[in-house]
Amino acid sequence: MDQGFNPMKPSFKVLVKDKNARAGVIKTSHGDIETPAFIPVGTKATVKSLTSEQIREIGPQVVLVNTYHLHLQPGEDVIKKLGGLHSFMNWDKPMMSDSGGFQVFSLGIGLEKPGVKFLKDLDDGRSKVESRNLKIEDRKLIHRPSSIINNLSSTIYPLSSNDEPRPRLNKITEEGVEFQSHIDGSRRKLTPESSIAIQEKLGADLIIAFDDLESPTYSYEQTKKSLDLTNRWELRSLKAHLTFQGEAFQGEALRGKRPNQLLYGVTHGGEFEELRRKSAKFVNSNFDAVALGGAHKNKKNLYEVVEWTVCELDEDKPRHLLGVGEVDDIFESVARGIDTFDCVIPTRLGRMGHVFAGPPLGNIRNRFRYDITKSKFVSDEKSIDPKCQCWVCQNFSRAYVNHLFRSRELLAYTLATYHNVYFMVNLTNQIRDSILNSQFEKLKKVWIKS
RNA sequence: GCUGGGUUGGCGGAGUAGUCAAUCGCACCAGACUGUAGAUCUGGCGCCCGGAAGGGCUACGGGAGUGCGAAUCUCUCACCCAGCA
Numbered sequence: 001m002d003q004g005f006n007p008m009k010p011s012f013k014v015l016v017k018d019k020n021a022r023a024g025v026i027k028t029s030h031g032d033i034e035t036p037a038f039i040p041v042g043t044k045a046t047v048k049s050l051t052s053e054q055i056r057e058i059g060p061q062v063v064l065v066n067t068y069h070l071h072l073q074p075g076e077d078v079i080k081k082l083g084g085l086h087s088f089m090n091w092d093k094p095m096m097s098d099s100g101g102f103q104v105f106s107l108g109i110g111l112e113k114p115g116v117k118f119l120k121d122l123d124d125g126r127s128k129v130e131s132r133n134l135k136i137e138d139r140k141l142i143h144r145p146s147s148i149i150n151n152l153s154s155t156i157y158p159l160s161s162n163d164e165p166r167p168r169l170n171k172i173t174e175e176g177v178e179f180q181s182h183i184d185g186s187r188r189k190l191t192p193e194s195s196i197a198i199q200e201k202l203g204a205d206l207i208i209a210f211d212d213l214e215s216p217t218y219s220y221e222q223t224k225k226s227l228d229l230t231n232r233w234e235l236r237s238l239k240a241h242l243t244f245q246g247e248a249f250q251g252e253a254l255r256g257k258r259p260n261q262l263l264y265g266v267t268h269g270g271e272f273e274e275l276r277r278k279s280a281k282f283v284n285s286n287f288d289a290v291a292l293g294g295a296h297k298n299k300k301n302l303y304e305v306v307e308w309t310v311c312e313l314d315e316d317k318p319r320h321l322l323g324v325g326e327v328d329d330i331f332e333s334v335a336r337g338i339d340t341f342d343c344v345i346p347t348r349l350g351r352m353g354h355v356f357a358g359p360p361l362g363n364i365r366n367r368f369r370y371d372i373t374k375s376k377f378v379s380d381e382k383s384i385d386p387k388c389q390c391w392v393c394q395n396f397s398r399a400y401v402n403h404l405f406r407s408r409e410l411l412a413y414t415l416a417t418y419h420n421v422y423f424m425v426n427l428t429n430q431i432r433d434s435i436l437n438s439q440f441e442k443l444k445k446v447w448i449k450s
Numbered sequence: 451g452c453u454g455g456g457u458u459g460g461c462g463g464a465g466u467a468g469u470c471a472a473u474c475g476c477a478c479c480a481g482a483c484u485g486u487a488g489a490u491c492u493g494g495c496g497c498c499c500g501g502a503a504g505g506g507c508u509a510c511g512g513g514a515g516u517g518c519g520a521a522u523c524u525c526u527c528a529c530c531c532a533g534c535a
Binding site for chain 1: 477484489491
């Protein structure tokens with residue numbers, strides 16, 4: 001156990017409200033999280049391309065890891081033996097772990113339908129969707145060893161009469177999900193109980209209940225069915241959480257003390273107001289923390305969903321918006337009462353060569369980002385964002401970053417990721433300050449002019 | 451000088467009479483990405499018209515032939531490489 005480690009159940013407090021936007025603090029054994037806060041994603045116990053030292057320097061207060069990935073590799077027992085996640089990845093600040101529920105979707109339905117969390121791609125026309133969809137699957141298959149392809153679970157999940165049945169890597173039962181590992185093809189099972197047990201061994205401060213994710217293409221009936229399953233799984237997650245806490249730490253310092261993990265229940269219900277409100281009430285009445293999950297039809301629907309959900313929640317519970325988002329999503333969600341976010345966009349887009357920029361360079365039309373790999377930046381001596389104070393912008397030109405990407409140098413990914421994560425952290429810091437000073441609406445207008 | 455091999459799109463490199471405007475890789479251009487099977491994926495890439503389907507033009511070192519038809523066969527010129535002098 002860390003020197004000075006003070007086990008405590010995380011708590012949350014709203015400090016200041018500016019209309020529905022809130023500035024608060026989540027206290028955990030590994031330190032405080034001042035909200036609103038952006039949580040970078042470090043799925044496999046690493047924020048891709050960054051060292052923990054760099055992450056500390058950039059300044060996010062929490063990092064998110066994934067139960068599914070760490071369970072497959074290297075396994076929670078290895079991590080626990082090495083002192084838990086914090087010690088394993090040399091990160092002594094707060095950490096959140098996702099339950100692996102999302103992978104039920106992304107390794108299953110996600111293979112069959114485009115638009116993982118949003119339906120927007122379907123608006124472009126049927127033919128495009130069909131071809132794109134097929135190519136996604138071809139791509140996945142190519143990347144899988146042939147032994148795995150030949151042994152794929154043949155569970156079919158047709159979503160409409162027009163859809164070709166496709167193989168998927170998992171099978172959903174009442175008990176949980178039977179997976180085929182995307183790494184070696186071995187058969188695995190994840191249940192609410194095992195997800196919680198794994199998350200307990202990993203040792204993140206904030207953990208998430210095991211849920212089933214609906215597709216954005218689901219009908220009301222399909223969504224309701226999925227929500228009902230999620231609710232049953234969430235209650236089992238909660239029970240497991242209350243049961244396992246203590247057991248996992250038998251013989252250790254924590255025995256007999258209060259649980260030091262905060263379990264978030266996840267709300268679902270797709271695009272449907274009735275289901276969303278029911279789900280929010282359900283989670284609110286059972287959990288001390290709420291994560292908004294599930295699929296959304298589009299941005300407008302996402303904001304509606306946040307509104308509907310938040311209406312049904314107690315003020316004193318922290319609200320996390322899973323997997324969102326873009327700059328405008330963050331403003332709109334904070335405006336409606338969200339406290340924390342995690343999203344792969346800054347890290348993933350960074351690796352793809354897209355870098356963020358605030359006003360005036362960045363705006364709602366260019367989605368606050370541009371492609372640094374374009375030839376027009378070959379000899380551009382300006383920094384990525386002239387207004388940015390990050391280490392990358394203080395020391396490197398667009399030309400240099402452009403060169404690194406074009407020559408496929410590894411540093412490219414590090415510099416772009418560094419800057420992008422800094423951008424998100426800086427953005428949420430500005431948002432928090434604006435709330436504390438009752439200037440949130442003003443800041444929001446400067447950024448997205450709504 | 452002799453002998454052998456070679457000369458294909460921005461580059462590398464397939465093709466060796468029709469299904470070739472020409473496989474493929476690189477480079478380049480464009481697009482995608484929201485609880486990460488992602489340092490990834492998709493599309494374009496001679497010129498012109500078209501949204502597309504498709505159509506027209508110019509092309510496989512230069513020139514001349516054979517043949518219904520040539521990047522592919524013959525002759526010749528130029529250049530490159532290897533071995534021998």
